[in-house]
Structure formats: C-alpha cells, structure tokens
Amino acid sequence: MRLRIGHMYPDLMNLYGDRGNVIALARRLQWRGIEAEIVGIAAGDAAALGDFDLLFMGGGQDREQAIVCRDLEARREDLRRAMEADVVLLAVCGGYQLLGHYYRMPDGREIPGLGILDLHTEAGPTRMIGNAACRSEYLPEPGTLVGFENHGGRTYLGPGCAPLATVLSGHGNNGEDGGEGAVYRNVFGTYLHGSLLPKNPHFADLLLGRALARRGAGTMGDPLDDSLEWRAHRVALGLAGVDGREA
Ligand code: GLN
Numbered sequence: 001m002r003l004r005i006g007h008m009y010p011d012l013m014n015l016y017g018d019r020g021n022v023i024a025l026a027r028r029l030q031w032r033g034i035e036a037e038i039v040g041i042a043a044g045d046a047a048a049l050g051d052f053d054l055l056f057m058g059g060g061q062d063r064e065q066a067i068v069c070r071d072l073e074a075r076r077e078d079l080r081r082a083m084e085a086d087v088v089l090l091a092v093c094g095g096y097q098l099l100g101h102y103y104r105m106p107d108g109r110e111i112p113g114l115g116i117l118d119l120h121t122e123a124g125p126t127r128m129i130g131n132a133a134c135r136s137e138y139l140p141e142p143g144t145l146v147g148f149e150n151h152g153g154r155t156y157l158g159p160g161c162a163p164l165a166t167v168l169s170g171h172g173n174n175g176e177d178g179g180e181g182a183v184y185r186n187v188f189g190t191y192l193h194g195s196l197l198p199k200n201p202h203f204a205d206l207l208l209g210r211a212l213a214r215r216g217a218g219t220m221g222d223p224l225d226d227s228l229e230w231r232a233h234r235v236a237l238g239l240a241g242v243d244g245r246e247a
Contacts, residue, residue, distance in 0.1 A: 132170025
C-alpha cells in the first residue's frame with residue numbers, strides 16, 4: 001500500500017519547522033512497510049485534494065496567512081469535499097486559524113477562512129507563548145499531548161466542532177476556556193507547533209490509523225519502538241511543568 005501526503009504551502013507555512021510533522025508521518029509509515037509519497041502543494045498548483053490520504057498545513061505569520069487565504073479561497077469546495085470524504089487533515093496555528101470562519105488581525109482587518117471548522121479567531125493584546133501540555137480524550141494512554149505555542153490569536157469554537165484537548169499547562173485556544181485545538185470528522189487543528197508528531201507518537205498514529213482505515217486497512221501492524229519518542233514526550237511534559245505521572 002502507498003499513502004499520499006499533501007503538504008500544503010510548505011514554503012509559506014512552516015514556522016518552527018512544522019514540516020517535521022510530515023517527515024514523521026512518512027517515516028512511521030515506512031517503518032511499517034507502507035510506502036509514503038509526499039507532495040508539496042504551493043499556491044497556484046493544480047492539485048485535487050481529494051486524491052490525498054493525509055493533508056498537512058503548518059503555521060505562518062499574518063503576512064503569509066493573507067497570501068495563503070487567497071489561494072485557499074479557490075480550493076474551498078475541493079477541500080470541503082475532501083473533508084466530507086474523511087481525508088485526514090492536520091493544521092497547525094496559522095493553518096488552523098485559516099480553517100475557521102475568519103481571523104481578525106491586530107489592526108482589525110479580517111482574513112477570511114474556509115469555514116470548514118466552526119470557529120473564529122481574534123487577535124488579542126498579548127502573545128501566548130511557551131511550552132504547553134494538554135490531555136486529549138482522542139488519544140490512547142498516556143493521553144497527554146505536548147508542544148510549543150506562539151500565537152496572538154484567540155480561537156473560539158462553535159458547536160460544529162469539539163476541542164482536541166484540555167489544557168494542563170499553557171494557553172490553548174484562547175487562554176480562557178481550557179480548550180486546545182479542534183476536531184471535526186478527520187480534521188484536526190492545533191496551536192502546538194514544530195516537532196509535534198515526533199514527540200507525540202500516539203497522535204501521529206491516530207492520524208495514520210484513520211487514513212489507513214479509510215483505505216480499508218484493518219490494522220497498523222505491530223507497535224513501533226517509540227522509546228525515544230516517549231522520552232522526548234516526558235521531557236516536554238517537564239518543560240511545561242507537568243509531572244508525567246500525575247498528568
Ligand atoms: N496569526 C497567528 C497568530 O495568532 C499566527 C500564529 C502562528 O502560526 N504562529 O499569531
């Protein structure tokens with residue numbers, strides 16, 4: 001079997017090395033003997049998003065988001081159909097914001113989003129920066145999700161999607177309601193940047209499992225040796241001030 005991974009806007013939306021998530025997905029497939037094809041999708045590229053098994057969009061600054069939103073507008077219906085067909089999508093920070101209804105920038109102007117996730121984002125007076133740890137009911141043991149966040153936007157979820165996780169330490173979606181990220185069908189948004197999937201192997205496998213199930217694969221095979229990944233996870237929990245045994 002061969003899975004196709006679409007990396008959306010790898011040149012514009014790649015803060016903190018978000019592309020590491022794509023590498024992690026491909027490597028975890030290869031370790032299981034499954035072929036992975038990574039395709040970069042830049043603004044203006046002809047691409048049928050429904051032909052992919054997994055899509056990834058990283059974070060970017062307001063300037064990049066404004067460029068990307070114009071290209072996304074042309075892809076709105078294609079992406080919507082792919083989402084309703086349960087293509088797996090992970091979007092981080094600026095990419096996550098673009099899946100919502102809009103992002104209102106500090107100067108009051110709005111960047112329109114795709115409205116695929118029922119949420120909107122408004123820039124606040126301070127930036128929310130630092131290591132974060134959360135607990136997610138979508139994840140198997142240990143259920144914790146660790147990462148680093150840096151955003152000025154506050155994201156508020158509507159009834160059409162659910163939070164991905166509950167904040168143990170850090171800010172999450174808006175620093176107020178304890179939620180982090182959002183989930184709708186196989187679409188996952190999060191504020192957790194950078195090397196998210198390498199140090200959260202259970203989240204990587206959740207995404208891969210859903211993509212493989214959609215292709216009719218019943219099992220992911222034997223578990224991988226994730227001892228290094230879990231060490232990194234525990235270190236990140238510690239950096240966020242959370243004791244792994246209590247989390
Ligand atoms: N516009 C985003 C913000 O809220 C960009 C964040 C990001 O992707 N790091 O700051």
